[in-house]
Amino acid sequence: MLYLQVHQLKEQGFKVAAIARKLDLSRNTVYKYLDMTFEEASDWVNSLGNRSKKLNPYRDRILSWLHEHPDLSSSQVEDWLKEKYPSIKIGGSTVRSYVSELREIYHIPKIVHIRDHEAVDELPMGQQAQVDWGEVTVKNMEKKDVRLYFITFVLSHSRFKYVEWQSRPFTTRDAIRCHENAFVFFGGMPEELVYDQDHLITVSENAGDIILTSEFQSYKQERGFRLYLCRKADPQSKGKIENVVKFVKRNFAKHRVFSNIDAWNERSLAWLSRTGNYNVHHTTKKRPVEVHALEKQHLKPVSPLLSFESNRGSSITRTVHKDNVIKYKSNRYSLPLGTYRPRGENQVFIEIHEEELIVRATPQGEVLARHRLCHGKGELIKSRQHSRDRSKGIHAYKETIIRQFHDQEKAMLFIHEISVRYPRYVRDHLQIVQYAITHFQPDIEEALDVCVKDHLWSANDLRDVAQHLSRLKDTKPSSEPRFDQAIPSNFRNLSALQATSPTREMDKYLKILGGI
Template sequence: MKKLEKHVYVHQLKKEGFSVSAIARKCNLSRNTVYSYLEKDFEEAMDWVNQLQTRKRILDPFQDQILGWLREHPDLSASQIADWLDERCHFHDVGESTIRTYVKELREKYYIPKEIKFRAYEALKELPKGKQMQVDFGEIKVKTLKGSSIKLYVIAFVLAHSRYKYAEWQDRPFTTRDVLRCHENAFEYYGGITEEIVYDQDKLLAVSENGGDIIYTEEFQSYKENRGFRVYLCRKADPESKGKIENVVKFVKGNFAKNRVFHHIDTWNEQCIAWLMRKGNYQVHNTIKKRPVEVFALEKPHLRKVSLPLSFESQRVSSITRVVHKDNIIKFRSNRYSVPLGTYQPQEDNVVYVRIENEHVIIEKHQGDKPLAIHPLSRGKGQLIKNNNHSRDRSRGIQEYMEAVKGSFDNQGKIQCFLKQLHERYPRYIRDQLQIMRRAITEYELYADQALDVCIKENLRSANDFYDVTKYIAKNQTVVKKPLPTTHDQPPSFSSHKWEEKAEVRELDGYIKILEGE
């Protein structure tokens, strides 16, 4: 009933002798609202209704934004729009019922209908705390920043009692080892494991049903025995057996992933965890009428604790690449991890390989090399994880530092002269220059004396010059270190054919000409 019609009806009932309480019951209004209606005559009610139609509403500032979303994605739900307003506009001071009403009116006003899908489920009794977890897979195509499409794969977990969810994504199909790794991540996320886990008869887990005697894959059978949980396999799309997880997969795909732009799989997973905290596990569940995060707090003590990752799960995994930034850090899973000072080199690719092993982040310049850095894996966000030896060595004096560098060279007179000129040219950065010298000596020890000869002869007075010449000589392997001549201090001669290759990184054309004698 429209407000004006209800106003007239309230006045009519009052003239007929009904009490305010009776009018409130008949019109489904509060008594205060009835009093408010009775205080207005018809003209005042007309003015009030007109004001309601022209007044500004709390969501009006976002109308164009919401309309743009609806026109681009007509299948958006009001719940997803509420999440996008929170995530993208930092606006959450409004109830979801208000958003539903507002979106419904926009759809009607601008003719943006929404397709409604319905699926019937049979109600089941609630399971006790810590009893069951359900697992299922899903996939969805999403747009990338470049406008192309990519298929993403998700594995989702839900605790049957509290409806507390966890999800993990990949940009490639899951393997059995991927599934086991995700299980370990889920157990860590939940802080324990349930007595029973429900699955589809997926080929990654089971080979054959065999008349009830289920044959599991070798890896999953071993994992199940080690972790000690019961398995319940059900038929595909069986809502009676695993309707909770099917709803979760649908919710994760429809509310989080749908219409979201993909950038990188790590960023995507970080956004998904944030969505779980903000929406997936925080929104009131329609069945239990409680927030899963609140019910989970009561269920968590009933989960069985799990040990550290099993030995077969801790084997070396494939590395991913990261770029070293100019402040000698890499960004990994929303945190910053340090690498040794001087690892970053201007005009080079500065790519390193990163892998997780035994809850540590291993950073390597090349796969299989001695690690540049090893850090404990951080579960937080926005943190700087830095080794003490990745900073400038302030515990040693400059002179002591120079003596340590000098000890790596045969001709003490030459290195003394070079370091003195280095100090005069870079007084504020002498410690950085010495660290670069030490890095060059550590990586290319056999060629340090020859590189020093070249730098002195050609008046190159920078630790970076020394590093580049040393690296170039080592790369071309032109010389094996030999004792320097005692009768003169002239650098050894080089045949020009050794220096015909063009440097691949850092512009070394000048060094090539120098070494060729031009």
């Protein structure tokens, strides 16, 4: 029937483009039907139904993604397939048609958001980059919500992108650092940067005489780029970066599971290389990575790095975790105890020199740690100098305990035997010994003699023996009355303590209760 409809419309004078629109076909399909006989068209249609499709081996996985996330786009399906199966070779049109067919067969509709856009002239190479911030909420490994913040840059001519993520809101200092990282990633700096009215860089629009924050004003003057600030309700002036923000949210971040910020940033860079900067741009019909190779030559060089960001080309920031380690390429490297501060920024700078990883507090500051670079994964590279010197505290504790005994030689022998028998619980035993000394001071020396004589090498035994000796003394009859030892000093009349309460005869109680 489709073959007949195509030929009928052609005989009625319709052009190929009109036939394609009327029958919802591609123009190539219309040309094929026009060049075929009825028998050839029948054979071709039958072969389409029997032909194995390239994505059939991944059908179940794609279906599971669509069922779990009905709003998943075909471009995101393409990226996930490339991430899951690096050796796969597929085109965007193949994925789009396959996903569309699965949605139709299994009735998985997709909501499409339509927004009006106005076409703008393309800018020359190296003239402009657009910058914007965004945030998303994703699930972590424990299925809990985690809010992440990111900054995006895009070169307006090539559409070459850069993204950097943080687990906390951005500060002006963070924004400046990310600018430097973006210029290194781009291989240079454009003449103009376009921003929204963000509080990180601007104080007031001031009727065109824009007032910037002090830090960003200093940065702009030192770098020497032009700044263009978009007016409110004017998304067209920065439509490229708005599309990038949406692209990052929907194609990279959406439905992705968060583990830690370093791994997230590494996966983001891999996504840029694999999808963000590699896929053909729908407007330019070119790959951003290929156009960027030409545009890079028109960017301003940024080799003389800023004084407070010197060594940035070889220095990377990392977050210090609460167990005083940083993560680099799926491994953990130790830092000195106390590097992590609960309310501090907890950011350090790392450099890679040959096979050595160097960690600094500031880009040119003191070296906090040096480690041999590990090429494995999941390893903890720890320096002995970064471990807590537990022996020093225990040794001082032992000396404090021993000095409280008269026979220090015997106490030293007892403490030594405890250390040998209970190496993991030395501190606990020392605390028990201190308790015994404090609460049973008159009997502690005799208890120590008993323990050494009977080879009772345990702090629990020393405490129990001292407690037993103390109880024995308390039960012995005393020649002097002991009750007055507990009399408060404010009692002067001891006869009051020796007074007895009056008693009544039983008959009176029976009378009160209604008896005899």
